């Protein structure tokens with residue numbers, strides 16, 4: 001006998017998955033229809049419309065890949081990269097490194113533009129790489145979730161276009177939490193994920209591709225190496241033809257549709273403001289606790305705060321206490337940042353004070369239990385002063 005699932009009710013305040021909106025869970029429990037059912041095809045069409053709204057694009061091809069954010073990353077890179085192609089990749093953390101790995105596996109030649117974790121990539125670095133190479137594309141992460149840094153994107157699209165290259169942007173963590181502006185920023189290919197600021201379970205990767213990128217994809221000399229992630233075939237399912245490629249994950253599409261409806265009701269601008277103010281509140285709260293922030297000042301991601309773990313505090317013990325005593329999940333650092341930083345997410349549904357304030361208070365309490373001298377109420381009080389702006 002195996003027992004029924006009884007997962008604990010956690011506050012998910014890490015880099016994702018974030019807590020799922022109850023309306024999204026409800027949508028997932030509605031009856032399944034066939035993936036070619038006229039009702040479902042209508043839902044797909046509306047989902048594309050809503051995705052165009054959050055991506056801020058008119059791109060006809062705006063879909064959701066069946067797979068998590070990394071599947072979106074792989075779909076983009078494999079649709080563009082042919083053996084020997086030079087692809088400029090901005091690396092300032094784990095997710096930039098993942099792009100490099102994928103480009104190499106595809107037989108492409110990654111041209112790495114690097115910054116130390118916690119810093120942004122300077123547009124000049126990209127300009128130099130473009131001048132010195134024959135790059136087919138520039139790929140960069142908008143919100144680098146491993147460090148909590150928001151990469152400025154303005155102006156890069158123009159540079160990339162001047163060189164006849166394509167601009168690929170990872171907005172897995174930023175979509176729905178900060179302006180992405182696909183068309184205005186001349187982004188040719190942009191992908192995301194559902195479990196961060198969209199507050200869905202993990203499982204889909206929203207993706208949009210410009211007409212300009214399609215021209216390049218259609219001129220490929222070799223077929224796209226992945227069958228499942230071949231966007232030319234996915235285009236035939238999501239387009240008018242409705243050709244069967246693979247069975248769309250119906251309940252996940254329902255979830256995404258409902259999540260996007262919530263964002264539409266709330267309004268993108270109001271949502272961005274909520275993330276911005278909440279980010280500031282969490283940073284002020286951490287400073288009031290005497291912790292140092294990790295991300296370059298002025299470039300912090302509004303949906304994720306990275307802080308340095310103070311000397312004398314053991315990362316594992318600290319986070320285990322949060323989980324077992326407070327039912328709260330925050331994350332540690334990845335790779336070189338393991339044991340060095342904490343990452344506190346405040347994404348979408350998770351920006352509400354009812355989630356943020358207990359999170360900050362639990363962090364404060366745990367620090368105090370470990371011997372730090374902190375006046376009770378410090379963390380929440382610092383945050384509340386900023387949250388008044390909302």
Ligand SMILES: *Cc1c(COP(=O)(O)O)cnc(C)c1O
Nearest residue numbers: 068069070095143145172173193
């Ligand atoms: C989470 C994340 C990914 C990977 O998404 P998965 O859903 O874990 O596959 C890629 N890029 C960024 C910036 C992310 O934050």
